[in-house]
Amino acid sequence: SKSLYFSLFFLSFVVALFGILPNVKGNILDDICPGSFFPPLCFQMLRNDPSVSKGDIHGLLSTVLLIAQDNTTSTYKLVKSILKQPIKDPNVKAQMTNCLRNYNDAVDYLNRSNDFYKSADYKNTSLYSSLAVHESLSCNHGFNEVPSQLKSLSEAVQEFSNRSARIADNLK
Numbered sequence: 001s002k003s004l005y006f007s008l009f010f011l012s013f014v015v016a017l018f019g020i021l022p023n024v025k026g027n028i029l030d031d032i033c034p035g036s037f038f039p040p041l042c043f044q045m046l047r048n049d050p051s052v053s054k055g056d057i058h059g060l061l062s063t064v065l066l067i068a069q070d071n072t073t074s075t076y077k078l079v080k081s082i083l084k085q086p087i088k089d090p091n092v093k094a095q096m097t098n099c100l101r102n103y104n105d106a107v108d109y110l111n112r113s114n115d116f117y118k119s120a121d122y123k124n125t126s127l128y129s130s131l132a133v134h135e136s137l138s139c140n141h142g143f144n145e146v147p148s149q150l151k152s153l154s155e156a157v158q159e160f161s162n163r164s165a166r167i168a169d170n171l172k
Contacts, residue, residue, distance in 0.1 A: 028052050028060055032167065038159050045160070061167045065117055065129070068160035069110045072132060075153040076103035079139075082149070092143075099139035099150070106135035106157065113164065122171040129165035133158050 029052055033042035045067060046052060051059025079099045087093040113128035136157040140146045146154060 028055060028057060032060075032163060035166070036159055037162055038155055041156065041159050042163060045156075057167060057171065061117060061125075061164060061171070064160050064164045064167060065110065065114050065125075068129065068132065068157065068164055069107070069114065071153060071156040071160060072103060072106045072110055072136075075136070075150070075157055076100070076107055078150065078153060079103055082147075092147075095139075095142040098142055102135040102139040103157075106132040106161070109135065110161065113168075117164075117168065122168040125171075126165040126168035129161045129168065132161040133165065136161065 029043055029046055033039045033046070036042040046060070046063065049060060049063050051057075051063060079096055083093070083096050083100060087096065109128045109132040113125050113132070116122070116124040116128060136154050139150075140154055
């Protein structure tokens with residue numbers, strides 16, 4: 001009878017564990033990318049990551065955070081370079097100035113998120129990654145149409161910041 005209770009407890013523990021961690025026994029990306037902002041980008045960028053084939057959710061989170069940080073830094077630099085050029089429309093110039101602040105904050109948030117990840121504080125990893133998504137979305141919302149040179153980078157920032165937040169949520 002004790003072994004039956006232990007077996008039921010162990011089985012419920014395993015079910016709970018697999019419910020918390022995305023697709024432990026299969027391809028992690030099949031659980032992570034379909035619900036993303038831009039699924040093809042998610043699959044394309046992460047398909048060849050070694051942590052995916054190993055089912056290593058912590059390794060995947062590390063990779064996703066690095067991609068988010070790289071894209072955010074690149075976007076910040078792009079906005080900064082755009083602002084160095086003459087911009088005729090004062091509204092576009094003002095919005096680009098706001099975007100520079102947004103991406104400066106997003107870089108800071110993702111650096112903090114990575115620090116929290118390294119200390120296994122997944123709640124704050126998720127929170128600060130989500131804040132980076134918010135900053136990128138705030139930049140985009142100021143435009144009637146997001147400038148083409150900014151659009152793909154901002155989508156990547158949103159995608160990988162959001163992915164890191166969702167993966168970290170699964171590790172809480």
